Amino acid sequence: MTRKVLGRRASYFTAAAVVAHTIWTSAAPALTYPIYAEEWHLSTFVTTTIFAVYPIFVVIVLVAFGNLSDYIGRREAMLLGLAGSALGSIIFTFAPDVTWVLVGRAFMGIGVGLSAGPSAAAVVEFSAPGKADAAGATTAAAQGIGMMAAALIGGALIQYAPLPTRLNFSVLSIVLLGLIYATWKMPNFTVRHATGRWRPRAPSIPRGILLTFIASTLAASTSYVLGAMTLSLGAQVARDVVASSNALVNGATIALFALASFIATVASRRRSFDAVLRSGVVLALVSVGSLALAADMQSLSLYIVTQLSAGAAYSMLLLGGLSLINAQASASHRGATLSALFLIAYLGQAVLALSLGKVATAYGLLIAIDTGIAGITVLAGLTLFFVELRQRRQSLLAED
Numbered sequence: 001m002t003r004k005v006l007g008r009r010a011s012y013f014t015a016a017a018v019v020a021h022t023i024w025t026s027a028a029p030a031l032t033y034p035i036y037a038e039e040w041h042l043s044t045f046v047t048t049t050i051f052a053v054y055p056i057f058v059v060i061v062l063v064a065f066g067n068l069s070d071y072i073g074r075r076e077a078m079l080l081g082l083a084g085s086a087l088g089s090i091i092f093t094f095a096p097d098v099t100w101v102l103v104g105r106a107f108m109g110i111g112v113g114l115s116a117g118p119s120a121a122a123v124v125e126f127s128a129p130g131k132a133d134a135a136g137a138t139t140a141a142a143q144g145i146g147m148m149a150a151a152l153i154g155g156a157l158i159q160y161a162p163l164p165t166r167l168n169f170s171v172l173s174i175v176l177l178g179l180i181y182a183t184w185k186m187p188n189f190t191v192r193h194a195t196g197r198w199r200p201r202a203p204s205i206p207r208g209i210l211l212t213f214i215a216s217t218l219a220a221s222t223s224y225v226l227g228a229m230t231l232s233l234g235a236q237v238a239r240d241v242v243a244s245s246n247a248l249v250n251g252a253t254i255a256l257f258a259l260a261s262f263i264a265t266v267a268s269r270r271r272s273f274d275a276v277l278r279s280g281v282v283l284a285l286v287s288v289g290s291l292a293l294a295a296d297m298q299s300l301s302l303y304i305v306t307q308l309s310a311g312a313a314y315s316m317l318l319l320g321g322l323s324l325i326n327a328q329a330s331a332s333h334r335g336a337t338l339s340a341l342f343l344i345a346y347l348g349q350a351v352l353a354l355s356l357g358k359v360a361t362a363y364g365l366l367i368a369i370d371t372g373i374a375g376i377t378v379l380a381g382l383t384l385f386f387v388e389l390r391q392r393r394q395s396l397l398a399e400d
Contacts, residue, residue: 004185008126011186015122016142017179018078022112022119023146025085026054026227028172029092029105030254031154031247032165039165040098044365048357051228053102055350057109058116059343066339069118073188078122081115082183084108086176092169113346117339122186124326136323137269140315144261147227151258155251164247205340209328211393215386217341219277219321222284222379223314224345228352229291229372230257230310253307260311268316273323277387280316283309284380288373295369317383348379 006014033047069077088107095101123142124135157171158164205213268276287310294302325337352375360368 005187006182006185008128012123012126012128012138014179014182014186015074015078015119015126016138018082018115018119018183019123019139019142020146020149021082021085021176021179022116023143023227024150024172024175025089025108025112025146027147027150027254028089028154028168029101030150030230031158031251032168035158035165036098036101042098043357043361044368045354045357045361046098048353048360050098050101050105052350052353052357053105054109054112055228055346055353057106058113058346059350061110061113062117062339062343062346065114066117066343067336068114069121070336074118074122074125075183075186075188077118078115078183078186079180081111081113081118082176082180084111084114086111086173086180089169089173089176093166093173095165116342117336120322120338120342134269136319136326137265139322140319141262141265143318144258144265144311144315146258147261148255148258151251151255152248155248155255158247158251160248205337209325209337211386211390212324212328213337213341215277215383215390216321216324217344218379218383218386219280219317219324220341220345221348222376222383223280223317223321224349225352225372225376225379226284226287226310226314226317228349229356229369229376230254230307253303256304256307257311257314260308261315264312264315265319268319273320273327274387274391276316276323277320277383280313280320281380281384281387283313283316284376287313288376291369292373295366320387 029050033050036042036050037044037047065077084107088104088109088111091100091104091107095104120135120139123138127135127138153171154168157168161167268279271279287306290302290309291306293299294306321341322338325341352372355375356368356372359371
């Protein structure tokens with residue numbers, strides 16, 4: 001029996017859904033951290049370690065398999081990744097203690113590590129003719145939708161459905177199994193992007209785009225670190241600032257981040273990459289400033305400003321960074337180049353999450369927030385510096 005293959009448009013949206021799963025999978029446990037901490041008597045460091053295990057394994061997989069999809073095809077790489085994510089979600093569903101949660105988190109990291117670069121590349125390659133420049137916007141929007149689904153669906157299930165630490169992951173597991181089926185029906189016309197026999201190789205940067213890669217990766221890293229602040233400490237900050245134990249209410253504050261991300265992506269599609277990145281840097285600085293004030297003053301209105309500005313900054317920085325790479329990386333190296341970008345971004349996310357957990361446990365939540373603010377400020381400043389440096393070099397080359 002022959003397999004019915006999806007058309008280009010359906011494959012485009014399926015690839016975008018795989019992108020969305022990388023954030024949904026990442027964010028799914030965020031609202032269960034306080035429940036785990038209460039039921040299993042865990043410290044903030046342990047709960048942030050649960051979060052950090054995910055990007056650590058993403059990085060390990062990207063180091064070893066970052067260029068895999070350039071050889072075996074985007075579809076096959078995404079299928080492997082989705083299988084890992086689904087297995088991790090199923091383990092979460094039945095986890096009896098924190099050890100199993102950590103194992104499940106590791107499989108989620110493996111799954112996302114295998115599918116993050118290929119799904120972003122597939123969005124480009126399944127774009128309609130002449131529309132590949134919109135792929136960065138689609139990727140950023142898909143990530144916003146994934147986070148919104150994790151926050152709102154997860155919050156509602158945790159608060160109002162039975163089995164608050166399990167049903168959320170049961171639903172995610174079903175979604176992932178459905179996505180595996182849809183991905184299996186995609187064509188695999190990208191299989192010949194690279195020639196020769198595949199072997200494990202760290203993601204690489206093609207010659208001639210180093211400055212673009214640095215600017216793009218700093219932007220994506222700043223974006224992911226903002227996400228780490230929201231997902232590793234977001235539920236605890238929301239609980240303290242909003243003074244609510246309702247998981248859906250606390251999830252809604254995190255969903256503001258995703259909503260702003262989606263709106264900013266749509267609004268930024270027709271702007272130049274450099275202008276989008278500059279705006280993203282400004283909004284990142286606004287978000288960390290309002291977060292400092294919100295935590296100090298216990299202000300819900302300032303916390304809402306924080307989530308909205310951070311979500312918009314996340315989207316703009318990721319959109320600008322991905323768009324720069326998509327515009328300059330050749331098809332034969334696109335999977336490896338995007339994997340290199342995600343490797344560094346996820347590594348920064350893991351380091352920040354572990355650091356914040358350690359600081360929060362030793363010195364308190366407010367000091368941890370200040371530490372995260374300092375890290376984001378430095379990354380945002382470096383992003384702006386390299387964006388301007390790249391723009392200046394481009395202008396000089398144009399004059400020559």
